[in-house]
Amino acid sequence: MSALELRAENLTVTRGGAAVLEGVSFRLHAGRALILRGPNGIGKTTLLRTLAGLQPAREGHVSMPPEAMAYAAHLDGIKAVLTVEENLRFWASVFETERVEEALDAFELKGLRTRPAGLLSAGQKRRLGLARLVVTGRPIWVLDEPTVSLDAAAVEMFGKVIRAHLAQGGMALLATHIELGLEEAERLELGPFKAVVKPDEHFDEAFL
């Protein structure tokens, strides 16, 4: 994995036409993780979607292209009628990798491989969604509240996978409200970047 440093400079991200966060800058070295913190509605999801290339930033610059990132959010794109293995194989062939077995192993899904995903419990489903990350083979993981509905054992499993990814020189960017047990990760508090409405704005800018 060739990524050495992810730099975001002076990003302004928007939602529904209105700026949500302004002037966000951070750096992330290979092998490190960054946790984004902030209250509900501050704009974590918006920032991550912008980094992943799903929406354009209004201003600012990101040093690595969206093609280096693997994005995972609340909706994990699991098809209920396909089995666990078929779901993973599909993404593996989209990303042209061969790491299905590794991913099944990492999240202890081997026993469930032939189970249609629709019959999984919420936690198992979430594990399958995270296993997709392994399969992408991309260096930067962009994760939005990854541990929702996981129990303690699964959270630990997730921590192990993240550490292994970092050890290989990958990076991870996580948004979360709860502790993940990744003490070594850096933290970025988003509160200070909240976009403020300037009172002297021009009328034509008020559209944006």
Add this chain to the structure above:
Amino acid sequence: MSALELRAENLTVTRGGAAVLEGVSFRLHAGRALILRGPNGIGKTTLLRTLAGLQPAREGHVSMPPEAMAYAAHLDGIKAVLTVEENLRFWASVFETERVEEALDAFELKGLRTRPAGLLSAGQKRRLGLARLVVTGRPIWVLDEPTVSLDAAAVEMFGKVIRAHLAQGGMALLATHIELGLEEAERLELGPFKAVVKPDEHFDEAFL
């Protein structure tokens, strides 16, 4: 309000064809509240839906008809394109009462009365959903996790409304995972009623 006592005797409730809770019995006097407790998936929602008459109980008896109950769950049936007041007025005319103003007052929605409900924040929407209870004018309130996404001030508001309702001789049945600040309410732990699958069940009963 004429209700004197709500008695449930030996209820068995089912979900997706399988018994979830068995032999649930409780009594609730006018002016009292009962909080149902239990882990995820134990069957709180199922029990409340059965009491509200949305699904039949497999066994057992409830002393009061569903017509005495006002049910409120996660989905609160709010129409995004109608204003706050129009939403409430609709339910008021369905339940043939005149208590719209009272309800708007109780949840501090007066300032929002002409706002289309689709533009409310999650917490405001929830308040509107609860305001509907006041409008029904029914004696027994059956509430499934009523305080989801409410902030502290709104939870207090809710407590006040519940107490006022009880003081008028109403009753309330609540399922919740978090504290509501209703110390005076009775509690019912549902764990012991969890349905067990009997090994000697007949084949044709196993269909049920």
Add this chain to the structure above:
Amino acid sequence: MASLWEYANPLKFMRTTERILPAVSALAALCLVGGLVWGFFFTPDDFRQGSTVKIFYIHVPSAMMAVNIWVMMLVTSLVWIIRRHHVSALAARAAAPIGAVMTVIALFTGAVWGQPMWGTWWAWDPRLTSFLILFLFYLGYIALWAAIEDDDTAADLTSVLCLVGSVFALLSRYAVNFWNQGLHQGASLSLDKEENVADVFWYPALVCIAGFILLFVALVIVRTNTEIRARRMRALLARERGADA
């Protein structure tokens, strides 16, 4: 000389247009009333068509407007896609219902005219048919604007629809021509003098055409400015909500 794009600033656009609006509306009213009164009361009947020629003064201008408004929407959509000036997208949105009404007028007056002339209210003549299709395009375009919450998304989607729709509208025009040869009059502005409508009928018609164009300009100004204000208001309300949260 200031660039034309300055008028892409909403405030500047509104100021300028609202200054000229009274004049445009007055002129539009003058031309419309003048042309129609002239046409209706002071022109002779045609020796073949009788009094029905009077329908001409409404039919032709509205038919021309119906097509040209779509062209104008196509241009403003392109401007939005390329330069992302909000006024441009909003002008397209403002124009669409006017275009739809013009199409309805052309269709209705044509149908009423067809009854005495061709002995039928409606025939699947290529020109008439393509007008019907144009009407459907207007309907779809308006419905798409109405269905999408987010303004920029709606502007983008409707612009692409307008582009693709224009291509298919042209294709349909061609297909319809192929499908059925028609009854309808040829273009009267053609150079071939023989086919031209007599001058007595043309002068009032030209006044009416000018009236329809001016009416369209006035309406577009009013409606675009309304859309600008509505857009601004939604933005402000969204901010208020953001500040509350």
Add this chain to the structure above:
Amino acid sequence: MPDLGKYALEVLSAYGVSLVLIVGIVLLSVARSRRVRAELEAVEARRQRNG
């Protein structure tokens, strides 16, 4: 009133319906313009007050 002959109904209905449609869209546009203008002014005023 000119003599419209046997086509009076056609001509009059064409003029009538067209005029109704034109006047209709003009009135609708103006009414909506007024309404939106007033609403926007209310919102702007609120903004001024609240800073």
Add this chain to the structure above:
Amino acid sequence: MIALLARDLRLAVRAGGGFGLGLSFFLIVVVLVPFGVGPETGLLSRIAPGVLWVAALLACLLSLDRIFALDYEDGSLDLLATSPLPLEGAAAVKALAHWLTTGLPLVLAAPVLALLMNLPWQGYAPLMLSLLLGTPALSVIGAFGAALTVGIKRGGLLLSLLVLPLYVPTLIFGADVARRGAEGQDFTTPLMMLAGISFGALALLPFASAAVLRVNLR
């Protein structure tokens, strides 16, 4: 009841084109048919009554899934079921609202489209009469189908499959009235049958719909 009706109508108007869309679909189908079968007016005027009826039926069909699905998804249906309104009444009112927003506009628009199809002039009254009598049946039958499929995601196509066969008798008699009318024949018999079907459906199906809804809410 009236409140529910008023609400549904208001929702249809505000939610952008409850009225317009069914109507536009009707228009579109009627416009497409000449493109398919060719522009000959003689042929068109012969198939006009049938095509108009089939198009009206399809336009009804496509708006059916809104009858209950939206209320189911946002929980309104649960709340209605626990309200003092009898569910039968609610089902009937919702079918009525569907008729007012879809069926009635179709009836009113039919003459214009009949014009496009060159329907003979004596066919207009029977066409409108048959649609006026028949579309309420389409709405209640459709509401029953919508109640059956209310819990199914993207049940639209399934809904069509279930409902279309149920529409056959209404279609046969309705189109027959319109066709005989257009040909200047006597059409009392099919008209009586159509009226019978409509009243029967109106009287009985809301009960079936309510029963099915109760099952789906469980």
Add this chain to the structure above:
Amino acid sequence: MIALLARDLRLAVRAGGGFGLGLSFFLIVVVLVPFGVGPETGLLSRIAPGVLWVAALLACLLSLDRIFALDYEDGSLDLLATSPLPLEGAAAVKALAHWLTTGLPLVLAAPVLALLMNLPWQGYAPLMLSLLLGTPALSVIGAFGAALTVGIKRGGLLLSLLVLPLYVPTLIFGADVARRGAEGQDFTTPLMMLAGISFGALALLPFASAAVLRVNLR
């Protein structure tokens, strides 16, 4: 790309009747028409090519909203957009999958239904040829419409309204091929036009679909 195609086909098969439902709708519409216009075989055989084409078009239309909406709702579309697959390719493949599950079965079923409609024997080959050439265009045009309305709840009716006018040229030339074929005339000109439209749409519209999808994912 192939993986996406395989997955879409598998989903269509497993999710209960991706194939069957479009086909049954086709069948039902074709069956309803004789109920509407009356059972005369001469008349039916004259309108057969047009009716079959219109019915095929409607059957295509009704399954369009599945092309992107399901993937949008469960987040797959976000993930696909961030994957190495170009979105243009994904849009094209999804249109292809729609054609394989809807268009192709329609082409294959058309002769059977043509029988029901008394199509003259020399009309079979042109009918199938025109459907074979035309249905791919219907699928890509439809995919464009589905991409436009992917973010809209219950966008089905709106989708129809947007897509049907775009279908007009395809329908005209396709039905013309089939009709001329049935009447034993020469049909090379409309066939060339149909092919032109199909290839043009196939070549260009996936780009428009992808652009529109990107806007909708923002």
